[in-house]
Amino acid sequence: MGMTMTQKILAAHxxxxxxxxxxxxxxxxxxxxxxxxxxxxxxxxxxxxxxxxVFDVNKVAIVPDHFTPNKDIKSAEQCKYIREFAKEKGIVNxxxxxxxxxxxxxxxxxxxxxxxxxxxxxxxxTCTYGALGAFSTGVGSTDMxxxxxxGEAWFKVPEAIKFELKGKLSKWASGKDVILHIIGxxxxxxxxxxxxxFVGDGVKALPIDDRFTITNMAIEAGAKNGIFEADExxxxxVKEHSEKAYKCYQADADxxxxxxxxxxxxxxxxxxxxxxxxxxxxxxxxxxxxxxDQSVIGSCTNGRISDLRIAANILKDKKVxxxxxxxxxxxxxxxxxxxxxxxxxxxFVEAGAVVSTPTxxxxxxxxxxxxxxxxxxxxxxxxxxxxxxxxxxSEVYLASPAVAAASALAGKIVSPEEVE
Amino acid sequence: MIAHGKVIKYGDNVDTDVIIPARYLNTSDPxxxxxxxxxxxxxxxxxxxxxxxxxxxxxxxGCGSSREHAPIAIKASGISCVIAExxxxxxxxxxxxxxxxILECPEASKDIEDGDEVEVDFDKGxxxxxxxxxxxxxxxxxxxxxEIIAKNGLIEYIKxxxxxx
Numbered sequence: 001m002g003m004t005m006t007q008k009i010l011a012a013h014x015x016x017x018x019x020x021x022x023x024x025x026x027x028x029x030x031x032x033x034x035x036x037x038x039x040x041x042x043x044x045x046x047x048x049x050x051x052x053x054v055f056d057v058n059k060v061a062i063v064p065d066h067f068t069p070n071k072d073i074k075s076a077e078q079c080k081y082i083r084e085f086a087k088e089k090g091i092v093n094x095x096x097x098x099x100x101x102x103x104x105x106x107x108x109x110x111x112x113x114x115x116x117x118x119x120x121x122x123x124x125x126t127c128t129y130g131a132l133g134a135f136s137t138g139v140g141s142t143d144m145x146x147x148x149x150x151g152e153a154w155f156k157v158p159e160a161i162k163f164e165l166k167g168k169l170s171k172w173a174s175g176k177d178v179i180l181h182i183i184g185x186x187x188x189x190x191x192x193x194x195x196x197x198f199v200g201d202g203v204k205a206l207p208i209d210d211r212f213t214i215t216n217m218a219i220e221a222g223a224k225n226g227i228f229e230a231d232e233x234x235x236x237x238v239k240e241h242s243e244k245a246y247k248c249y250q251a252d253a254d255x256x257x258x259x260x261x262x263x264x265x266x267x268x269x270x271x272x273x274x275x276x277x278x279x280x281x282x283x284x285x286x287x288x289x290x291x292x293d294q295s296v297i298g299s300c301t302n303g304r305i306s307d308l309r310i311a312a313n314i315l316k317d318k319k320v321x322x323x324x325x326x327x328x329x330x331x332x333x334x335x336x337x338x339x340x341x342x343x344x345x346x347x348f349v350e351a352g353a354v355v356s357t358p359t360x361x362x363x364x365x366x367x368x369x370x371x372x373x374x375x376x377x378x379x380x381x382x383x384x385x386x387x388x389x390x391x392x393x394s395e396v397y398l399a400s401p402a403v404a405a406a407s408a409l410a411g412k413i414v415s416p417e418e419v420e
Numbered sequence: 421m422i423a424h425g426k427v428i429k430y431g432d433n434v435d436t437d438v439i440i441p442a443r444y445l446n447t448s449d450p451x452x453x454x455x456x457x458x459x460x461x462x463x464x465x466x467x468x469x470x471x472x473x474x475x476x477x478x479x480x481x482g483c484g485s486s487r488e489h490a491p492i493a494i495k496a497s498g499i500s501c502v503i504a505e506x507x508x509x510x511x512x513x514x515x516x517x518x519x520x521x522i523l524e525c526p527e528a529s530k531d532i533e534d535g536d537e538v539e540v541d542f543d544k545g546x547x548x549x550x551x552x553x554x555x556x557x558x559x560x561x562x563x564x565x566x567e568i569i570a571k572n573g574l575i576e577y578i579k580x581x582x583x584x585x
Contacts, residue, residue, distance in 0.1 A: 037445045044448065049579055122488075124485050142518055142573065146575070149578065222483060365437075366442055383484060385437040385438065388437050392441075
């Protein structure tokens with residue numbers, strides 16, 4: 001029996017020729033990541049181990065992005081704590097306000113992940129980097145602490161599900177719609193403990209930003225990781241952003257998958273996940289009448305430049321509905337600057353939206369866009385759990401930037417086709 | 421190791437946002453976190469829970485965010501053990517890493533009801549429902565994980581490895 005992409009990467013990092021599903025291995029790490037919510041707990045645990053240095057000052061990244069710019073005194077104290085830790089340990093990849101971004105937009109941009117890497121991050125959406133052909137997975141703070149200390153982590157080698165993509169997305173469909181469609185199909189635990197491997201001719205026509213969106217939400221199907229086979233587009237991205245050595249892996253022809261799904265991208269419609277689970281999906285045609293109070297465009301799922309271009313294209317020379325608070329938050333300083341140079345920020349402001357600094361704030365109900373009781377938001381974020389964006393009796397509907405922008409104009413959830 | 425207590429039961433897909441909402445993540449103090457444990461799912465949880473109680477849930481417990489604050493809050497609230505049909509994988513790691521005992525047992529998850537008195541023998545992987553006079557067998561942890569649990573978490577395990585114990 002051959003190995004999947006994920007299994008090959010894990011075997012190589014465990015110093016083994018072969019691994020099989022279920023096997024427990026100890027793998028070497030190329031990057032250990034944390035944010036301002038998870039790193040304080042990790043630092044406390046790290047101190048308990050009783051060593052005075054991290055395994056490699058170039059292979060730890062700390063990004064204060066959740067409650068920053070500091071939303072209150074307690075958050076400021078947490079950020080201060082990790083800032084001092086980063087300084088004391090000489091951590092090279094600590095990204096302060098002004099240089100930062102939402103971690104999963106920032107890390108690939110900074111060239112810190114390349115194909116074939118093994119990455120753990122104390123943030124569940126660390127699975128994003130699979131878009132570049134890396135094995136990348138979310139862990140908790142204690143795993144981050146152990147990773148910083150030893151440069152290794154234990155893994156149970158996962159089984160895998162294969163998603164064979166074919167065809168090409170239609171005008172208003174995006175990577176977000178693909179992953180929402182998949183989660184709707186297999187459920188929020190449909191890939192529990194497993195890899196989601198994306199292959200096929202359809203991948204070629206899928207821009208890198210859409211791939212980031214797809215692997216970002218692998219966790220929303222319960223997956224351990226999501227991964228795309230690297231291709232010319234991947235290598236072009238890597239060349240532009242990184243000088244690190246990389247290795248591209250392909251699954252063996254006889255690799256075993258617990259399931260194979262063939263997905264024709266031509267058939268994907270704009271898709272919306274209704275409260276309170278990402279699996280509660282409907283195509284835009286079956287949404288019905290859903291009025292909204294807020295539209296949130298950005299996040300680690302959809303805060304990249306192509307996402308903002310799509311939203312701006314819809315909002316250009318139009319006004320958002322007067323009662324819809326529309327919040328755009330670019331994923332990084334680089335995306336922000338690029339959006340400014342391309343005139344996108346002007347379009348947003350003229351349409352009546354606000355443009356925020358990069359932050360995870362609104363997505364997890366931290367700050368910068370909290371919902372009151374009974375309020376409803378359409379959001380390009382990744383979770384619509386009870387209370388995710390604020391009051392436990394508020395509601396979040398997940399969708400693409402195109403749908404979120406169109407809905408901001410209409411004051412209710414609509415297809416971009418309706419506002420063209 | 422034995423856990424013994426009354427059961428507080430929940431359903432499928434209990435996510436870490438309802439276990440501990442993000443608005444309370446500006447601290448990592450276990451006692452502070454415990455004050456808001458399960459708040460958005462069950463406002464009565466804090467009034468109900470007694471030290472040693474056992475939480476039982478269905479599929480995909482702990483899905484969503486990787487916040488270790490979730491198992492920390494559950495542990496600090498006095499819960500001695502969580503039994504579920506399945507756990508989301510990051511929660512599963514986190515619980516083991518911080519020394520919150522968890523067990524996967526579909527049969528127990530389905531059969532045990534809220535308020536039942538339950539005893540868990542972790543060494544044998546046996547769950548006894550005293551109220552219903554029933555016994556369920558859970559899947560034992562791999563040896564490696566048992567060693568981490570025995571050391572009361574990953575950090576102590578690594579320390580022991582370092583000192584060659």
